[in-house]
Amino acid sequence: SVKMAIKVAYILSKIIHKTDDFIPTENRNSMVHALIESCGLLKHLCLVANRQATDSELELFHSPEYLQYMKKYNDAIECDDSFGFGYDCPLKQGIYNYCKEVAGASISAAKMLCSGQFQVAINWLGGWHHAKRADAAGYCYVNDCVLAILQLRTAYARVLYIDLDLHHGDGVQDAFCGTNKVMTFSIHKHEPGFFPGTGSLSDTGFGKGFRYSVNIPLKDGITDTPFVEICSKVLNEVKIKFDPLAVVIQAGADGLNEDPMRSFNLTPVGLSDCVQFILKWNLPTLILGGGGYNEANVARCWTKITADVLNEELPCEIPENQYFPSYGPSFDFEVVEGLKKDRNSKEYLKSITNTVIDNLSK
Ligand SMILES: O=C(CCc1ccccc1NC(=O)c1cccc(C(F)(F)F)c1)NO
Numbered sequence: 387s388v389k390m391a392i393k394v395a396y397i398l399s400k401i402i403h404k405t406d407d408f409i410p411t412e413n414r415n416s417m418v419h420a421l422i423e424s425c426g427l428l429k430h431l432c433l434v435a436n437r438q439a440t441d442s443e444l445e446l447f448h449s450p451e452y453l454q455y456m457k458k459y460n461d462a463i464e465c466d467d468s469f470g471f472g473y474d475c476p477l478k479q480g481i482y483n484y485c486k487e488v489a490g491a492s493i494s495a496a497k498m499l500c501s502g503q504f505q506v507a508i509n510w511l512g513g514w515h516h517a518k519r520a521d522a523a524g525y526c527y528v529n530d531c532v533l534a535i536l537q538l539r540t541a542y543a544r545v546l547y548i549d550l551d552l553h554h555g556d557g558v559q560d561a562f563c564g565t566n567k568v569m570t571f572s573i574h575k576h577e578p579g580f581f582p583g584t585g586s587l588s589d590t591g592f593g594k595g596f597r598y599s600v601n602i603p604l605k606d607g608i609t610d611t612p613f614v615e616i617c618s619k620v621l622n623e624v625k626i627k628f629d630p631l632a633v634v635i636q637a638g639a640d641g642l643n644e645d646p647m648r649s650f651n652l653t654p655v656g657l658s659d660c661v662q663f664i665l666k667w668n669l670p671t672l673i674l675g676g677g678g679y680n681e682a683n684v685a686r687c688w689t690k691i692t693a694d695v696l697n698e699e700l701p702c703e704i705p706e707n708q709y710f711p712s713y714g715p716s717f718d719f720e721v722v723e724g725l726k727k728d729r730n731s732k733e734y735l736k737s738i739t740n741t742v743i744d745n746l747s748k
């Protein structure tokens with residue numbers, strides 16, 4: 387089918403190398419951008435210079451005390467473990483500037499969609515779905531997903547949030563679990579003791595938001611085909627029932643095979659097929675990053691998603707770029723599917739699909 391060329395906004399950060407200091411993999415954000423650039427994709431994108439979020443924009447979701455604490459430690463180098471900082475979310479110098487940069491990028495991307503000038507906006511620096519109003523969690527210090535959704539809600543009556551990360555998008559679900567203006571859909575690993583532990587089948591929202599939280603809890607080992615199948619089946623019902631006017635996709639890549647999380651068995655093809663299924667709806671769509679700890683594979687995945695959004699071909703081999711050695715020994719774009727067992731039986735997938743679709747039609 388002939389695909390129309392669509393206008394795609396891509397948020398550029400001048401301090402992208404600094405943002406690498408605050409995610410667990412040292413060069414990831416820089417590698418993603420360098421690979422996208424070396425594949426010649428920037429000329430097809432509308433490059434938007436990032437603008438840092440203001441304090442008042444961050445306060446649209448986060449508590450002033452929480453933000454004040456980060457601001458205070460922005461220059462210091464030690465902290466106690468209040469507000470969730472400490473072990474999982476170490477506070478480092480420049481943390482507050484990092485939050486303003488990342489949140490600003492997701493808000494800027496959302497503003498591009500609100501202007502009606504773009505159909506898709508991409509911010510690979512964003513996707514930090516665990517952060518709470520006054521609590522850092524799971525390496526997330528600022529919930530840029532929530533801030534972007536709030537921005538989109540100024541122009542769109544109903545916004546759908548879709549979380550493809552290995553982990554449950556708990557911070558976003560919590561923020562909107564009581565409203566029927568934002569539906570949150572998250573497909574993730576759900577096993578005893580696996581972070582964050584929420585997002586079970588019965589986790590469907592409260593009050594006005596009852597049945598506006600959709601969760602697909604999975605076991606280890608799922609591969610592209612069943613993942614894309616369950617996503618498209620359920621999202622098809624979500625589209626009919628909720629009739630969203632804008633979409634936010636968190637495309638966290640820690641579900642890829644060879645990720646240190648060693649859980650799912652996805653490849654960039656599966657994640658990109660999910661994004662393509664959603665883009666067929668022709669709705670204003672914001673695409674964010676998220677988890678993903680095999681940095682070369684995350685760069686391969688998000689470069690492929692960017693190329694597929696643009697309907698542009700990728701070269702067969704990894705082009706020369708600053709991080710070329712990281713792509714050895716294959717030096718190509720493929721992430722092979724592993725041999726691990728898929729613990730999601732057909733019966734299990736069928737039963738959760740039916741339950742979720744049942745919930746949607748009540
Ligand atoms: O990816 C996440 C957060 C993962 C997380 C939650 C709670 C506590 C720690 C983490 N992060 C890790 O476990 C982690 C982060 C970076 C790298 C690794 C590695 F060891 F797998 F490489 C592991 N959310 O989408």
Ligand SMILES: [Zn+2]
Binds near residue numbers: 551553638676677678
């Ligand atoms: Zn994750």
